[in-house]
Amino acid sequence: MGDSLVEKRNVYWHTGQVLRTHRENMLRQRGMVLWLSGLSGSGKSTLAHALEAELHALGRLTYTLDGDNIRHGLNSDLGFSQADRRENLRRIGEVAKLMLDSGVIVLAAFISPLRAEREQLRAVLGADYIEVFVDCPLAVCEQRDPKALYAKARAGLIPEFTGISAPYEPPQKPEIVVRTAEDSVAQCLAQLLAYINERTGGLEVSAARC
Amino acid sequence: MGDSLVEKRNVYWHTGQVLRTHRENMLRQRGMVLWLSGLSGSGKSTLAHALEAELHALGRLTYTLDGDNIRHGLNSDLGFSQADRRENLRRIGEVAKLMLDSGVIVLAAFISPLRAEREQLRAVLGADYIEVFVDCPLAVCEQRDPKALYAKARAGLIPEFTGISAPYEPPQKPEIVVRTAEDSVAQCLAQLLAYINERTGGLEVSAARC
Numbered sequence: 001m002g003d004s005l006v007e008k009r010n011v012y013w014h015t016g017q018v019l020r021t022h023r024e025n026m027l028r029q030r031g032m033v034l035w036l037s038g039l040s041g042s043g044k045s046t047l048a049h050a051l052e053a054e055l056h057a058l059g060r061l062t063y064t065l066d067g068d069n070i071r072h073g074l075n076s077d078l079g080f081s082q083a084d085r086r087e088n089l090r091r092i093g094e095v096a097k098l099m100l101d102s103g104v105i106v107l108a109a110f111i112s113p114l115r116a117e118r119e120q121l122r123a124v125l126g127a128d129y130i131e132v133f134v135d136c137p138l139a140v141c142e143q144r145d146p147k148a149l150y151a152k153a154r155a156g157l158i159p160e161f162t163g164i165s166a167p168y169e170p171p172q173k174p175e176i177v178v179r180t181a182e183d184s185v186a187q188c189l190a191q192l193l194a195y196i197n198e199r200t201g202g203l204e205v206s207a208a209r210c
Numbered sequence: 211m212g213d214s215l216v217e218k219r220n221v222y223w224h225t226g227q228v229l230r231t232h233r234e235n236m237l238r239q240r241g242m243v244l245w246l247s248g249l250s251g252s253g254k255s256t257l258a259h260a261l262e263a264e265l266h267a268l269g270r271l272t273y274t275l276d277g278d279n280i281r282h283g284l285n286s287d288l289g290f291s292q293a294d295r296r297e298n299l300r301r302i303g304e305v306a307k308l309m310l311d312s313g314v315i316v317l318a319a320f321i322s323p324l325r326a327e328r329e330q331l332r333a334v335l336g337a338d339y340i341e342v343f344v345d346c347p348l349a350v351c352e353q354r355d356p357k358a359l360y361a362k363a364r365a366g367l368i369p370e371f372t373g374i375s376a377p378y379e380p381p382q383k384p385e386i387v388v389r390t391a392e393d394s395v396a397q398c399l400a401q402l403l404a405y406i407n408e409r410t411g412g413l414e415v416s417a418a419r420c
Contacts, residue, residue: 017262018259018263018272026269026271027271049227049228052227052228053227053228056228056232056236059236061233061236061237061271061313062228063233063308063311063312065308069308069311073304073307073308073334074301074308077297087287091284091301094283094284095305095308097283098273098275098283098284098305098309099308099309099312101273101279102271102314103271104312124283
């Protein structure tokens, strides 16, 4: 917006509120929350960041919420007790809801092991909550062990570690299942993109933004 | 994005991460947080929503954080004790930081009466924190009393009400001061728009989005 553009307009005050749908139309996309649930090492973050890069290249506005940007900031006051883990996910769900309202496609990558907590997220986010089960056998995750956490958990150094000493309750009716032990990253991405594309149906990004 | 577009691309996985600057370039704007501080009834929400409408009309992506969308969701577990008020603002600051990272222009309308708390916000948000002092004499705010809160506070029904029984510490070096008792909404808006325009300098919104 140049000065001229501001000056040319005589009316500065619109009484109508800007709603999510207005922002979505401006962005030519539909806001949604893809919630990636799965064991540590299943590939949630890898998929989220790869998907984000792909969507960005297609002109989509996305944001990835993960441990890196949540645990050091908003939830830096929380530990890993059951109550704190529940509060951790509750707050992330509420942030996702605000971002959704801003029109953004939110990618959330969190183990989120408990069915009841995921159902709570679905209740808060409604039809825009898209559960992605990042399905990968424990043995494969443990072999990958990218952060050497399984080794520590087996050595008893991390209490209540999901899959080892704390339960992971697999989603029963996820919107999407990706199988990272069987399929390549490219295949999983194609699957996710096809779903998003279907949901966003007909909202072409303008050439100017591609 | 059509199916054809997805299919035509052979590489699904980019290793490069999508950064704030990439999103900003796509949006053709710079993310920032306009933090409106002022007494109850000073005009913070009115200005925020009017500014949002104006920016939207100019093709800018904005989001307004205020009591309505924060107190019922993310901070529904907080009351109004000193500690809870501090935690309320801390969390809002962290949400604003995430949204800023998504490229959005965030408008935050909260009384935020204490200097120390606002300095904390500035520390968290850095150079993107733009303090807007919505300056209006208490007598005028009390006369407006849009939610009849001053009447209740004077009757002793609301403890620690800012301006009556709790302090409001005026910003000492705000980036912007708008005077809602002296200037019209249109004048205050023009002032805010000029500032944002200056900061966003040179990033014209494409015709396709206007």
